[in-house]
Amino acid sequence: MRSCDHFSMPESDDAVLVERVHAGDAEALRSLYERYGAIVFGMTYRLLGDRQAAEECTQDVFVSVWRTADGYQPERAQVSTWILAIARNRAIDATRRRAARPVDPHEDVWSTDESPDASELVSAADVAERVAAAMAELPAAQREALSLAYFDGLSHTEIAKRLGLPIGTVKGRTRLALDRLRALAPKYALDAEADV
């Protein structure tokens, strides 16, 4: 029997996961989904205003990540930025498609009343993309704590139990996450959006 001295398995970084996705590794896609799926869904849900449409859009986003992973250029953008740009475009496309559906299937007419103002739609999508990108850029531990509070509505006590961490650590991480989001506001041009 032989012992091995230094074994560890660090969390893969995003770019490595994209490489693996490109190689056909669906498990790597799952890892990306677990990291960014909630943010993508949250962003598209807010833009589309409909759960089912947001889920379809989120599905489209990750299928697109799967099919276009070979086109990802790490020197141009972080993986999260790339994914959220796909989400932005998919959400805009989905909104426009919905607006173009026939109002009454028995009438061969197309709705124009509810067509979103294109510039407003793009503007909203841009802001959402930037906020989501700032969220995605948080250090993993802070993003995890913030996500459990934000998306799951857990209290600090519940998060501490879930993660097996001291409650003081959880409080610190969520506060640091919000501090970090404020610090990232200039980078993502969010200062003017809500004086973040």
Added chain:
Amino acid sequence: MSDLRDLVAAEALGASSPEDAARLEAELARNPALVGDLDEYRETVSLLEATVSRERPRPDLFDNILAEIEPEASFAVAPREPRRTFGWRRAMPAFAVGAAAAAAVFAIALALSSDDSLGSPDATAAVQGTPEFTGVHGEARIYGSAKANGVLKLELADVPQPRAGEHYEVWVLRPSAGQAMEAVGVFMPTGPNIELQLVLPGAGDYAAVDISVEPDAGPPEHSGTSLAGGRFEAGTT
């Protein structure tokens, strides 16, 4: 002070316990500066809420994604629920199994490249069983290791069945990535002869290969018990 700011941030986020909320209320009455902090955190949370819904997608959404990409995948992934019994090496690269391989692999594998399509190996290792498994022998070959998605091809003979509750895991040592070995795949043999083809964790020169014996519900680290291993030498042996 950071303790109070923690309370303020939690309140803005809606994550306060009733006790913390009561404590913060008393502090806010005593310390007006905290009110400004609370307003700032609330602005941040408001911007989040205005642009990113607080709701999560339904839990099985990723299953739909998998169903859509499965025909295109080089290999499928193990179902998420129930959780894989041997833990969860979530970053574990996938692996492919030869058509003639007598191995059952946890991550269902399909694609197999022939040696011809892989070209010449960059390095080869004679694999020999450890003293407890002296009968095990075989060869490991590395292909395309100069760039991402290189391949490790592993052929083993006289592999014993692991004991109940155990399986085997393949590791590689890439000095440029550090002194830790990297896991590249797990398998459960259904016969004595094994042929596996695994995606390497990254570009670089590989120094060694190791096949460990792992408990099914064990931690992600190497168990410290090896079935076999070998050191790579450049080219073919």
